Amino acid sequence: MTLPAIIEAQNLIMAGDIAGAEHALVSIADTQGDRALVRALDDLPSKDLLAVIREYDASRESVINLLVTPEQFAQAVVLERRYGDQTHEQLRGMINSVIFREGADPAEFLYEIGEVDGGYDALADYLLDRAPMVEHFYKYATFDLHEYGDSRTEAREDDLMNLDRDTEGLASPLDMANLEDHDWMQVTHILRNELPEIFREVLMKLRARYRAYLAKMQQEELEESGGVAEDDGHEPLRKEEDKDDDDEESAL
Known part of the structure; x- marks a missing residue:
């Protein structure tokens, strides 16, 4: 009632x-x-x-x-x-x-x-501005971009379809201080290590959106310079809402 x-x-x-x-x-x-x-x-x-x-x-x-x-x-x-x-x-x-x-x-x-x-889209919206760092965390188990390529931090195999609760990745001092930031870092860490199935779907959406973003920036630069984009023989990227969110190829 x-x-x-x-x-x-x-x-x-x-x-x-x-x-x-x-x-x-x-x-x-x-x-x-x-x-x-x-x-x-x-x-x-x-x-x-x-x-x-x-x-x-x-x-x-x-x-x-x-x-x-x-x-x-x-x-x-x-x-x-x-x-x-x-x-x-x-x-x-x-x-x-x-x-x-x-x-x-x-x-x-x-x-x-x-x-x-619509939940995956909501979480992708939440993390959208941090897409490169979310990708970096997935690959290197750290948010510290300076750790990229460091021999102490080896990249994970890009195998989203078999993602599990592997929590053995290294964490930098910066991460240890910020993993409980009550913000996007903590959300990313929880998704990756406690909810890997959801993290997989969200990351695929972030990758698709980031590809569309880069393509848009490239097109705008060409238009500003008076150039014309070359036809590479591939189908042009569609709008974010129409693009296949399951594209697993990283654009970062």
Whole structure:
């Protein structure tokens, strides 16, 4: 049965009053307890839940962000693309504030996101600006780019299809200090070492997007210089949404 507070919150969200909607939802916890709010959130449409939780991050805590379950959060976070945020800043802030909240298991949240249709894309959006370093970590088990080619750090075999929970890779002092940064490094480390199947799918999407990005930059440089791209006999890259995300060839 839908609580009056849920109906009120939906009306406030429709009116653009996100703070008021959050207050209406929190009133459930104030009067009936946290568990009642968690149960009530099951009645709140995912798009409305997203409208509330995306407005808060680690700098502005929300009771909703502190109580939303991994399943509820996953259903909401995959809708973030509807907002068209090209920088994905709010997506990163929202994910970080929820999965790294006190007492939470980040791997559980990331697993649930990966299980939802569109979850791989959401995680790829989250890591997109760090694609080269995610690739570097996959190959060398370190985020320290200065370790590249160092005899102490040998590249892993590029075998995404047989990726497992191998955690024997070396980690640089920089990594050891930053692996619990409650940000993209920690997310990458968790995906690679605890959720390898999800990491594989996300990395393939990152590779495809990075290839498209490099092709776009090359085309823009040619246009600025007045040159014409040579026909290499290959099919041109399609738009990001249409490209086969399962392309495993690294572009980094």
